Amino acid sequence: MVIRKSTGAAAAALILVSASPAHAAGDPAMCNADGIPAVLSPAAALFDARAAWLDRRSLVWPAAPEGIYRLYHSTTAGIVAQAGTPVRGADGALPLAATATAIPAAFAWLGKGPVLMLGAADESRIGTLHKGQLVLVREDAQGKVLDATHVQVAGALDDLYATAERLADLGATPAQGRTGFKIWAPTARNVALCTYDSGTAPARAATPMRFDAATGVWSATVPANLSGKYFKYAVDVYANGSGIVRNLVTDPYAVSLTTDSRRAYIADLADPRLRPAGWERDAPPANKVQAQPDMSIYELHVRDFSVNDATVSAANRGKYTAFTEKTSDGMRHLAALSRAGLTDVHLLPVYDIATVPESGCAVPDTARLRALAPDSDVQQQLTGLTRQTDCYNWGYDPYHYSAPEGSYSTDAADGAKRIVEFRQMVMALHGIGLRVGMDVVYNHTFAGGQDGKSVLDRIVPGYYHRLDAKGAIERSTCCDNTATEHRMMGKLMIDSAELWTKHYHIDSFRFDLMGHQPRATMEALQRRVDAAAGRHVNLIGEGWNFGEVANGARFVQASQLSLNGSGIGTFSDRGRDAVRGGGAGDAGNDMLARQGYVNGLFYAPNGSAMQTKEQLMKAADLVKVSLAGAVRGYPLTTYTGAVRKLEDIDYGGQPAGYAAAPGETVNYVENHDNQTLYDLNAFRLPLATSAADRARVQMLAAAINTFSQGVAYFHAGFDILRSKSLDRNSFESGDWFNRLDWTYRDNYFGTGLPPAADNGKDYALMRPLLANAALKPAPADIAFARDTFRDLLKIRAGSTLFRLRTAQDVAQRLRFHNTGPAQVPTVIAAQLDGSGYPGAAYRSIVYLINVDKVERKIAVPQEARRPYALHPVQRAANAGDPRAAQAQYDRDTGTFTVPARTAVVFVEALPRN
Template identity: 80%
Template sequence: MVICKSTGAALAALILVGASPAHAAADLSTCNEDGFQAVLSPAAATLDARAAWLDRRTLLWPAAPEGFYRLYHSASAAIVARPGAPVRGADGALALAAGQAEISPAFAWLGNGAVLALAAADEARMAVLHQGQLVLVREDAQGKVLDATTVQVAGALDDLYAGAQQVPDLGVTPTAKSTTFKLWAPTARNVAVCTYDSGDGPARAITPLRFDAATGVWSATLPANLDGKYYRYAVDVHANGSGIVRNLVTDPYAVSLTTDSRRAYIADLAAPRLKPKGWDSTPAPARVQAQTDMSIYELHVRDFSINDASVSQANRGKYTAFTETGSHGMRHLAALARAGLTDVHLLPVYDIGSVPERHCDVPDTARLRGLPPDSDVQQQLVGLTRQTDCYNWGYDPYHYSAPEGSYSTKPADGARRIVELRQMVMALHDIGLRVGMDVVYNHTFLGGQAEKSVLDRIVPGYYHRLDARGAIERSTCCDNTATEHGMMGKLMTDSVALWAKHYRIDSFRFDLMGHQPRAVMEALQRRVDAAAGRHINLIGEGWNFGEVADGKRFVQASQLALNGSGIGTFSDRGRDAVRGGGAGDAGRDMLARQGYVNGLFYDPNGSAAQTKEELLKAADLVRVGLAGSVRTYPLTTYDGSVRKLADLDYAGQPAGYASAPGETVNYVENHDNQTLYDLNAFRLPLATGSADRARVQMLAAAINTFSQGVAYFHAGFDILRSKSLDRNSFESGDWFNRLDWTYRDNYFGTGLPPAADNGKDYALMRPVLANPALKATPADIAFARDTFRDLLAIRASSTLFRLRTADEIGQRLRFYNTGPQQVPTVIVGRLDGAGYAGAAYRSIAYLINVDKVAQRIAVPEEAERGYRLHPVQDRVEAGDQRVREAKYDKATGTFTVPARTAVVFVE
């Protein structure tokens, strides 16, 4: 009997009389049910997976004592292994020999235990037995169960089917006369492909696939070109706890989909029908010769245009909004590109699991606008449509290689989303901006047998990282993937190569990259460069935490472990020093932990009790960031000692961690946590005027812009973006994530942010939001906008702000005003341009005064130089007119820097 579970109403149950699970063929009725899962043979028991295969022959049962071990197998998942009784329901058992073996680092995290080996004669049977239920049992001398567990399967599958990692064309390949389907599913018992003429019509055919025992790949070639059609797979497979199931599932290698990802789309991505006019003749801008040339603007597709009245209604929130070159938003991006911005990094545009694509509900914005600035009603109204408003940052991947449909004007059409995403890329390239993509291969939206799970419904227990009991690790928020497993690493690499080759993506930002192995990321770099025919820049979050922390499972792609790889990681050193505190500050810490630009010691806000020594340490960490956080740079520290940055402490880690500046991504704000404007609402003294608040934000921008390495900015940072204090706006809707490209409003004080992540701090937030003096004026926004563009232009004007190597930084960057006698509120840096390509100047001196008062800094070594204000700052229409008050006394080498001002002198 086949028991069906389905979200569709048409099919409640399917009964196949007289057929065993191995012979129950899928039919067209299977194909036509969304969310279909048939239980072909229910599980007799659910067991933890406390043991793991080390390879095809040996396995490890951690902490297991001596005893008699057998591996029981059942094609119908009928095994019952209860302590104190013999095993029932098995088709047979394999004897295992206990022995000693060196555990590879990949499995050392499990700990010591019994290492068990199959007899050599049994090895050949294992490929077939993996297609059923396997239970490892420790028995007493009478054959009664002492303990039982299932076995984590990845080690065996990676050994048995290593050749699958070389299969170049997983997924679907349509040609003029045929279409080939390939799916890696080595533990499946049967696989068939359902094909459809449309995204919502009935199935046209169901075709069984053939199994290749060498690779574990199921395949079929149909004698027709199905380009433009749709498909799904029916996979019969054993899933622990569910039994033998038949899953109707999409393809991990899907390149597009229909509405709400119900069916995968068949497409030749090189076909002319999927290319916008001019696609093949429009190259990416050649503005980045080295990774340090990158200056990045992080932007969410929906945020970009949903609030822009200059965009046609049909295109708001869509890929196609970027094609309206006369809109306020596109004019803003074009101006940034002219100033020197090189890249727009898009928050995820792959298929997102949590966003409905058919219809978006939105709250009544007219009512929202009429509410008080500190009201909690706004977040209540936004919360009513939280699950149906089509808003999410997108860190919940469903299909890694298919464009998200909610950003398409016609999500039901698998072709339209491909074309429109390419149109967006073309539009950004046309205004001189390269396109980066935020990718999240560290987890999936869901795992196991959930309806919106893909990987686990095809190869259960393989693609996700498991803990010592076999449960999926969730340290990243969701179901962690295991890119250390060969085919998950391949899926990630193949996916990135597809985006780079077929969508001309120029760079990638890897979410929680520290959860990937360094070796896989380095191999990915080589493969993606080859696929694209050019170098693709890779950066990512190198945070060290979770079950992989400190190299527990592999050498990570984390800050310290990526040293020397050329892959960039986000630096928290300068970030925390500049804005104060840490990434997750809450409660009184939001007020008390002032930073370098917002008053640490020199302008206390009444809640902080920080010392001058803390200010001096922060100034040193700012210099660390300005020097690219490279390990070898010698810095004269606040106590007068000269130490390499690798020898300076940052929260128990080396402050300098990179081998080259291109391995450092400098930032003070991104989509996570509060915006800097919102943090400053807490940390600056309440008496700080709105004009000074804008100046403080631009001081942070100056530090980031002048820092060696990659410069990274959150969209709206340059127009004082506020999210009304929201620390986690990933599903806070358009209301809390708006951008105003008309520069009239920064949206501070538009209601208390959603209670789920902010409610515990409402008592602190209410008076802040209710204070009208804290809201930016249009004049403040215009000042920040223009000053930011000036800073970008200064960075772009000279390669001295974008040095390529650690040695060049050591030779050409010098800090003055350091040591015990320094004025700690002023940073003075000098860059030597003698003989350096693209330097434009013999030397550059930059000074950043974060204090409320002007400062005079004597630098005798800089006397008798021909310094003048940088041409960008020495013009009538400069963004920051105060810089024109800055002075350089040639006779004494003394610089005068106005209050809260960053100034650049050139020779």
């Protein structure tokens, strides 16, 4: 995810103007008023929403005292409810009876209050009344207002229109001789379909749509196959505070769009004309991932991949089609990783993004940027000038969940082009043996309410987003949180994931802030995508526990501590923080003081803080937690000598072990968020550490991640010492601070102070580092990291012992040596028992990771007399790390000698038959 500081001009408040006169529902002129909606009937007032519907007939008003309650309704949004006076401007009122009914668990977060019930005679009217303004009023005996509130609608709509959850044809469905359109808009008063011949042509027709009271769906059928045309909907709906408005909107189920998402594209994704040659034969590489722990993932941004690659043709740089250029430096790099054992490329968001212009990209003068000093602040000033127009963003600003992003297409104006080119990208990656994963962000939208880039809330106001106790949209994720616990928002997420699986051959998904979604919804999604693919689709995500849903406040979350047993993986911060030190949000002196296991904690202090041997040994224990896959029941001999299950070891007030199986843990030390590890090490390693040793430290972290049970996850460029010139949040820092160099000559450390908005307060710390040429790696250092990383992938891929399937496997086959109070805390020593294990390749494996600045000897007497030899990959003539070949094993004493800052693997061959 990205912590967003600002959303730019696109999120500015929308000014509503009256339509004069309002166009009739069938008038094509109404379809050409892109942008500002018409106010058909302005609201008399904006009400908060302190009450909530529980179902179609009952509602709750938390903390409200006893009184006389009425539900007032108005078709013109004219209700005035001022304290001390009778209600004015209503068409009528429905009496409500207070009951002793218990508040359902799903609404317990609201707090206690009277449950109010409609009379049985009014129940049949309530669906229609939801199409206008509804205000809940508490009155005195004389009918004067004591208090008034709007009512949150989700509970009623989910009950009234539950059957809509089973619909399979929302959106546009072209067929021979006809095209059907369906949109779920149960509170809309009227909906008209607007169709266009192109992305810029005036409307060809405005077709009134029909309402189905059973499902809440509006539908229309046009007697022609409109494939290749475009459409929008004109939705007349009540919006609290705005009145009755006519919103001209795209479709939440849009499968493609025109430039900048102005109109939705009509397409049958099964149409042969949208299939690149060979698409019907496309499939992920066979048997590369047979179980979730087999996954090793490279997280990659589409634009980063090729925009800086001179071996890619100019027209394809930064585009989906760059992946089709098989001989480019970037594709050669990915192919080499695939051959080494990498299984998946996970693409940062590639659905339609709200904050990326899809044409006319403006970029700063790179020649001028290159000429500036390494610690200058001018680079960030120049890139800041084009921040909103440079077509760069990570993409955590969802606009349309099921349409490919247009800025990555060679022609954003053509709705078909992005579909075909996305598929070409998938085929190209499959062709070099890599599966394709998507980073998806269903936990929020870029905008809500009547904002011009709001889709969901302008169709069914107040439904799709999670609201607080006063009816405001929650924003704990950074932006407008969606409510995937509501039937139709959960359905939208599941339908979208199914579409990407079925029509784009996506093999795995990474869910941003997955802990904001219900576990039950994620499990339903798992079943649906598996069925769509005809095989298991791997799901991983961020299981952080925070915000309004924290600790199960609204539902059982898809979070670290709540997903165990589901088979869905979550990112583990246990090993991450222990390995690199500190936490995800470190700033200021903490970036210096909070050293970690690989960058000097206690054994190589940088002088910024007092550190103890006990802290180092605690970090070593957490590294072992990671190496054991963070499985709950694994027994670890801790630094005190006590044997404790991982779930009984403390990690910041949480259990260090949280997973039921290793595949539920995603191990990482760096991803798109925060500084790269190379940049963190610029702060945390002692200043005198050589560039060669900095590369070694990076590969120590890689070894820990590669040898850890569970999923191995790496940020693109981690293997070539990627730097973002110390930028802690490069989500909109442009190409300059996000570059990758597939020629291996530069890692881009020291290319200017990073953008001031997120980094300015630490410029005093950054300037001397960026100006220090000794901190910048030479091409030889980058090559060392590249080749060593590939060797680590080969070692992991070569034995299932690094990819154990079950918690029982981990408990039975993984054993740590060099533990307890007498340990050498700078060395991890572990043994993997391969006896009888499918795919083990060896009878036994011993790996050792020495993070110290000096050689270390580790005696393991119980391993004496066993015929261990250095792993074939590490003893090969072309091994990436020549120092590893200096490691020794004394068979007589069971003593291993490990060179400084080196990870080594010893293997015992299987007995010959």
